[in-house]
Structures are given as C-alpha cells and as structure tokens.
Amino acid sequence: MELRARAGALIAAAAVATSFFGGQTLVTRGTGVAVWVAIGCFVSLSIAVSLVLWPDRDWEFSLAPKDFIATYLEPADGEPLEPHLIERDLALHMGRSAELNRRQLKALTTVFRVAALLLVAEMLAWVVALALQR
Numbered sequence: 001m002e003l004r005a006r007a008g009a010l011i012a013a014a015a016v017a018t019s020f021f022g023g024q025t026l027v028t029r030g031t032g033v034a035v036w037v038a039i040g041c042f043v044s045l046s047i048a049v050s051l052v053l054w055p056d057r058d059w060e061f062s063l064a065p066k067d068f069i070a071t072y073l074e075p076a077d078g079e080p081l082e083p084h085l086i087e088r089d090l091a092l093h094m095g096r097s098a099e100l101n102r103r104q105l106k107a108l109t110t111v112f113r114v115a116a117l118l119l120v121a122e123m124l125a126w127v128v129a130l131a132l133q134r
Helices: 002-028 033-053 066-073 081-134
Strands: none
Touching: 002 033, 002 081, 033 081
16 A cells, blocks of 8 residues: 555654754753654654554455355355346445545545654754754
8 A cells, every 4th residue: 555655654754864863962962842842753653654554454345256156146045136236236335345445544644644744843843953952
C-alpha cells in the first residue's frame, strides 16, 4: 500500500532530522523546552507511523472461491442461483467491502496527516532550539 511506503519515508525523515538536529543541540546546549517539544513530536510521530504500518487483517478484497461456490453454485438448501441474481449479490458484496476499506483507509490517512504535521512541528522545534543556542 502506498500509504505505508509514505509512512516509512516519514519516519526515516524524522529519524534523520532528530539525529542531526538533536546531536547538534544536545552536544552544545543541553535540554530546553524546545528540545523536549521536538522529542515529544518525534515520539508521537513514531507512534502515529506505527499505527499506519501495523498489519491489519480487516481489509476485504474478494470473495473466497470456497464461499462463492457454497453460496451461489452449490447451496446446501436448494438450486444454484440464476446468473443475474449472482451478479446482483456480488455487486452488493463488493460495495460493502469497498465501504469497509474506505473507512479504514480514511482513518489511516488521518493518522498519517497528523504524523506529517508532527514532523513539521518537530523541525520547527529543533530550529527554535538551535536559534536559542546562539
């Protein structure tokens, strides 16, 4: 999924920024409010990215062949369904699956956006910490 690849790139950028700016700031000045804000943003971003990257088993992409055969072609309680009824039922099933996936993707996208904003906040906090150092 492309969102997960972007989340991986986001955490990599945050790690590089934290390593570089954190090293520069902590070696010469120590900790201040801006440093703790930056560290808090990095930790929060890490949690948000972990939520996006965490494997999820609730995605639904297709009907299993075994279920298709048992439901439509060889039902236990009667004759196979007519093709137009099978097509109608499958269309409804696909629509329900798409809605379920859409809700999950919307939630993950929101978490990703929060993580991206946390990266911006972290960078600003590091810049402030470095500026106060001088």
